[in-house]
Amino acid sequence: MAEKFRVDAHYLYGYGAMLFHETNGGDNGNLHFMRSYVDNSCKSTDGYKGLMSQLKGPVDGYADALHNRLTNLMGVGYGTANELQHATWVYLEKEKENTHRMDDGSWYNAEDYAAFPFPESNPELKEPDAEIDWPAMFEQFGKDVKDIDFFISDLLGWQVHRELIVDLTGDWSDLAKAGQGLTNAGNAATTVSSTIATGLKTLDQQWDGAAAQACMDLVTKLYRAVDEEAALNRVVGRIYAKTADEVKKVAGELISTLNDVVKKVKSMLPDFWDGFWNMFTGSADKAYRKAAEYLCGNQELFTWARNLMNALRKLIDDVKNLIDALKKPIDEANKIKEDVDKVITEVKDKAELAGDLVELADPHGFVDVPTDQYHLPADPKADSR
Numbered sequence: 001m002a003e004k005f006r007v008d009a010h011y012l013y014g015y016g017a018m019l020f021h022e023t024n025g026g027d028n029g030n031l032h033f034m035r036s037y038v039d040n041s042c043k044s045t046d047g048y049k050g051l052m053s054q055l056k057g058p059v060d061g062y063a064d065a066l067h068n069r070l071t072n073l074m075g076v077g078y079g080t081a082n083e084l085q086h087a088t089w090v091y092l093e094k095e096k097e098n099t100h101r102m103d104d105g106s107w108y109n110a111e112d113y114a115a116f117p118f119p120e121s122n123p124e125l126k127e128p129d130a131e132i133d134w135p136a137m138f139e140q141f142g143k144d145v146k147d148i149d150f151f152i153s154d155l156l157g158w159q160v161h162r163e164l165i166v167d168l169t170g171d172w173s174d175l176a177k178a179g180q181g182l183t184n185a186g187n188a189a190t191t192v193s194s195t196i197a198t199g200l201k202t203l204d205q206q207w208d209g210a211a212a213q214a215c216m217d218l219v220t221k222l223y224r225a226v227d228e229e230a231a232l233n234r235v236v237g238r239i240y241a242k243t244a245d246e247v248k249k250v251a252g253e254l255i256s257t258l259n260d261v262v263k264k265v266k267s268m269l270p271d272f273w274d275g276f277w278n279m280f281t282g283s284a285d286k287a288y289r290k291a292a293e294y295l296c297g298n299q300e301l302f303t304w305a306r307n308l309m310n311a312l313r314k315l316i317d318d319v320k321n322l323i324d325a326l327k328k329p330i331d332e333a334n335k336i337k338e339d340v341d342k343v344i345t346e347v348k349d350k351a352e353l354a355g356d357l358v359e360l361a362d363p364h365g366f367v368d369v370p371t372d373q374y375h376l377p378a379d380p381k382a383d384s385r
Helices: 009-022 030-041 050-091 138-147 148-156 160-164 173-203 210-268 273-278 281-295 299-325 329-344 347-361
Strands: 099-101 108-111
Touching: 009 030, 009 050, 009 173, 009 329, 030 050, 030 173, 050 108, 050 160, 050 210, 050 299, 138 160, 138 210, 138 329, 148 160, 148 281, 148 299, 160 281, 173 210, 210 281, 210 299, 210 329, 281 299, 299 329, 329 347
Parallel strands: none
Antiparallel strands: 099 108
């Protein structure tokens, strides 16, 4: 609908100040701080070992892709804020004495002491402190398996210690912390998006015309892109957290199922010196035969454990592929719910992510994300058509 030009220029300066704060107003700009937070809290660590090492590349790659997307949004926000404050002096016809071009192409704008004070947000981004309740007995269980690995691996025909213990090593709490960090970043993005959108409604009431309409269109795309980041990072954060939790559950199931059997086999096998002296009497051979019989009688438990670990490896592979895919959320949009359902199976978790998944299935925010700032048109006082 056509609008006659009108403006209260002091609102433009105030909105620009708020937009600086929400995006890239120095180190304290919210998106700027969010980007640093992701770099510091949502990447892999030295604790990514065993199966967890397969997620090191995807976790770092996703954080880098998010860094780049936030950098673009920061640039759009900063440039638009700067242009709006310049526009204030253009509309007040005091441009010559209050503005000039800087070497980087941006505007130096004098302070407008009559600027309307738009509310700003200060989302809290706490240092992630997530800890998974890793089974306290796992270290001793792993040691016991290692002590008899020469015997059980030879008898069962596969590398028991490597497949059941080594693959589970790693600090899975670090993955949970990275997930908590992304969830925190997602919630902060919701706050930032809402603040930009709410302020834009107020600005819209004070500025009409073609220049105003162009600004409204661009900033709407900006805050929708920020909101899309909120949904995406909450989903990825939950994937990290649930993956770490699933590994913990598998470790607990292995202990509860195999611990007694492992200890029994260990107690039946003679240690090195017993075996050395007893080999002359044949008692060591008898001990090995009895241990072998006992192990064979419980072989199905180890087969079950191996199948459980294979299922976990499939989960890790699915998570790896999904994280890689979500670096490009537009390409993943048409199958995101199907792929997330593969790695998050609990009804409660699916319900909590339902709204975000609906948002990501129609990724208009990512599709329409602006890559250039707002520019005041040649005729800033033209009516809109």
